[in-house]
Amino acid sequence: MEQEIKKEYDVIIIGAGIGGLTCGSYLAKAGKKVLICEQHSKPGGYCTSFKRDGFTFEASIHWLSGLGKGEFIYKILEELEIQDKIEFIRFDPVYRLIGRDFELILSSDLAKFEEDLVNMFPAEREHIHKFISKCVNIAKHPLKMLRYLKKTNEEIIAPLFRDQKLKKILYRLMPPNYSLSNQIGMVSKGDYRYPKKGTSQALSNLLAETYQANGGDLSLNMVVNKILIENGVARGVELANGEQIKASYVISNGDARLTFLKLVGKEWLDEEFVKELKREVCASLFLVSLGVNMDLKEKFGGEMIHYIPDLDELETSDPSKCPIEIIIYSNRDLSLAPPGKSTVAIAAGIPYDYMNNWNTENGERGEAYRKLKEEVADQLIKTAGNVIPRLSEHIACKDIATPLTYERYTLNSKGSMMGWDPTPENMSKMFKTRKQDTPIKNLYQVGHWTFPGGGAPTVMISGKNCAKQILKRSKKEGR
Ligand SMILES: Cc1cc2nc3c(=O)[nH]c(=O)nc-3n(C[C@H](O)[C@H](O)[C@H](O)COP(=O)(O)OP(=O)(O)OC[C@H]3O[C@@H](n4cnc5c(N)ncnc54)[C@H](O)[C@@H]3O)c2cc1C
DSSP states (O other): OOOOOOSEEEEEEEOOBHHHHHHHHHHHHTTOOEEEEOSSSSSBTTSOEEEETTEEEESSOOOBOSOSTTSHHHHHHHHTTOTTSOOEEEOSSOEEEEESSOEEEEOSOHHHHHHHHHHHOGGGHHHHHHHHHHHHHHHHOHHHHHHHTTSBHHHHHTTTOOOHHHHHHHHHHSOTTSBOOOHHHHHHTTOOEEESSSHHHHHHHHHHHHHHHTTOEEESSOOEEEEEEETTEEEEEEETTSOEEEEEEEEEOSOHHIIIIIIIOGGGSOHHHHHHTTSOBOOOOEEEEEEESOOOTTTOOSOEEEEESOGGGTTOOOTTTSOEEEEOGGGTOGGGSOTTOEEEEEEEOOOTTHHHHHHOBTTBOOHHHHHHHHHHHHHHHHHHTTTSTTGGGGEEEEEEEOHHHHHHHHOOGGGOSSSBOOOHHHHHHHHHHOSSBOSSBTEEEOSTTSTTOSSHHHHHHHHHHHHHHHHHHHHHTTO
16 A cells, blocks of 8 residues: 655554554544554554465454444444444353363353352352452443452452462463453453454454545555654654654554654653653563464364463463463454364463573574574474364464564564553553643554553544544644
8 A cells, every 4th residue: 555645744643553543533534634654564553464375363362342332442433434344253152261170161151150160169159159240240330440450350369269279260361460350250241252354454454444535644664763843842753764744743653662762752751751661561472373274163162262281380481381372263263264274373471581582682583583482382382282182283384473573563662462561550540641642742642552551442442532632622723
């Protein structure tokens, strides 16, 4: 998609992630002249897919929420008049937890999940019931959810149960140090969906097409190197080729550190703000995408399988012991694999700084990097063989992404999955501002580094919020 760029716009958006695309779609629909610059060759940021040897692979997304009729993301699609142009399937069961001596299925039939847990931990019967009821109740009342965001999953789970094994199983679903994530409550609402066809790229493409149909300009393979600032006010951007484009408003959909420390520059920011940019970012993921000569529809569905080799090693990044997640995306969308074959995604929480940033030197990905990622992938494939027997014998193609790969393709610091680390402190900081504006006048932020935080549906809310703020302001200022 070659795009001719004008010299001046009402709004320039840096990044065509779901946040930037949603914001651009609202602004273009309202008649604003908008330019989106995206450094990658396709729109979507993390919501993209890639093809290898006849297989299509999801780059990141496991599921999307808020897409039921009347729910908040469905409303955004309605407002953009595209709700009929994309279909989402609900997949149920959502999770399968497999350990050495247990297998649990979490589906919208929570009574069954409760019964299975009680059978495993009879002494915890009452507490299990209380906990599941609490999760369901919180999910029914979003305002209650806000109150619980101030607590970690551990603060909610630990005092309720005595059995360490039970706690650990629950922590696999709801990481202990994260602000309440309430997977169990969400499952009760059946709120786990996935595009019926074409992976999350289908949503990104639809938003990009809608935006362009409303007159928005989208420039791919276009890196923004600088945000132009005059007297503390954002006035436009400088592209990698040195060209300067003017705009009344600039919106960054990119990484917060990159936006402020590189594109803006410390000279425009106060010390406290710069200090805040040093806080911890959300963890990334290591992902092996396999095309396999196996039909896996009989034995599995579209659920996320958590395989936990050792409950005492939940936090380890040792590839031979760490827990893994497996998703057979082709069981959700048959078009992702040739007939009779399947795609298998295997993921593990092996961090960015594993083995000196994956054996890179000054960011250079050389032979040692490639060797290490192959070794780690082989180990995870071996572990996954406990769930899908003889998996390694049926591999037709393989792609490996480290946290550095995620960083390279999206420019998110350390390949962060969801912006800032979703701790209660970071969540409450975001909720305090509840705005998309920044310390630089006319510079706004959308996406998972700003309110209301990470996850593809959530960043759509930030995109909508930002567009509304800008439309309101420009109307008031007569622009
Ligand atoms: C492995 C993984 C699994 C995930 N699973 C789920 C899930 O199951 N469900 C869910 O809801 N969420 C999930 N997430 C989180 C979700 O994908 C993100 O929170 C969300 O997609 C972020 O969208 P965004 O618009 O904020 O930014 P991004 O997707 O990061 O997009 C930002 C865009 O800006 C571009 N950009 C940045 N800087 C520049 C620049 N200077 N010039 C030009 N372009 C620039 C980047 O190239 C990128 O395309 C997952 C994330 C990961 C990594």
